[in-house]
Amino acid sequence: AQKITQTQPGMFVQEKEAVTLDCTYDTSDQSYGLFWYKQPSSGEMIFLIYQGSYDEQNATEGRYSLNFQKARKSANLVISASQLGDSAMYFCAMREGNTGGFKTIFGAGTRLFVKA
Amino acid sequence: DAGITQSPRHKVTETGTPVTLRCHQTENHRYMYWYRQDPGHGLRLIHYSYGVKDTDKGEVSDGYSVSRSKTEDFLLTLESATSSQTSVYFCAISLQGGDEKLFFGSGTQLSVL
Numbered sequence: 001a002q003k004i005t006q007t008q009p010g011m012f013v014q015e016k017e018a019v020t021l022d023c024t025y026d027t028s029d030q031s032y033g034l035f036w037y038k039q040p041s042s043g044e045m046i047f048l049i050y051q052g053s054y055d056e057q058n059a060t061e062g063r064y065s066l067n068f069q070k071a072r073k074s075a076n077l078v079i080s081a082s083q084l085g086d087s088a089m090y091f092c093a094m095r096e097g098n099t100g101g102f103k104t105i106f107g108a109g110t111r112l113f114v115k116a
Numbered sequence: 117d118a119g120i121t122q123s124p125r126h127k128v129t130e131t132g133t134p135v136t137l138r139c140h141q142t143e144n145h146r147y148m149y150w151y152r153q154d155p156g157h158g159l160r161l162i163h164y165s166y167g168v169k170d171t172d173k174g175e176v177s178d179g180y181s182v183s184r185s186k187t188e189d190f191l192l193t194l195e196s197a198t199s200s201q202t203s204v205y206f207c208a209i210s211l212q213g214g215d216e217k218l219f220f221g222s223g224t225q226l227s228v229l
Contacts, residue, residue, distance in 0.1 A: 006158075033216060045159075045206065045220035091158055095216050102147060102166075102216045103174065104208075106159040 139207030
């Protein structure tokens with residue numbers, strides 16, 4: 001069964017430093033998509049970055065990059081130059097293959113604390 | 117802004133009562149989803165829809181039903197609410213094609229006493 005695992009319940013990082021949030025996934029599909037979402041304390045869910053299973057280059061969006069290692073089934077999020085506003089909950093997610101509905105499943109999340 | 121509205125935003129109800137949550141979208145997107153968020157579990161998919169009257173179960177569908185009689189509305193019903201259904205419920209939509217990222221509503225905080 002498809003599964004997303006985030007092993008870090010909480011992480012601390014110093015402002016302006018880089019941080020890596022871990023995500024591993026399990027799927028038997030050849031075609032899938034990997035996502036990261038941010039949830040600040042206000043509660044809204046914000047899309048950060050996407051990686052398709054056939055994309056050879058790691059995805060980047062500003063200070064966010066996704067370290068995609070397909071053979072290891074990992075999709076770690078790297079945040080460079082952390083800011084205080086990056087303190088939030090971060091969820092890794094996977095869209096299953098081309099089945100009806102494009103279901104997306106989520107990991108349990110990692111809470112990131114950025115220290116001044 | 118994907119034009120997603122959830123109602124109500126907050127609800128307190130008693131065990132055994134029926135509850136319906138509504139998700140309304142203004143963009144005619146095909147795919148709609150209901151998730152619940154609980155500490156330590158992230159977001160878990162309850163039900164989803166891939167068109168009018170086309171729905172399917174997610175990871176945690178027991179105790180929930182859904183209906184989608186028109187494109188813009190996706191209803192989640194708890195037939196007989198239990199305390200274990202106390203949660204934050206999120207509706208989401210995804211666009212056809214593209215990278216299928218999800219756009220979320222603001223969430224509904226449901227407390228079952």
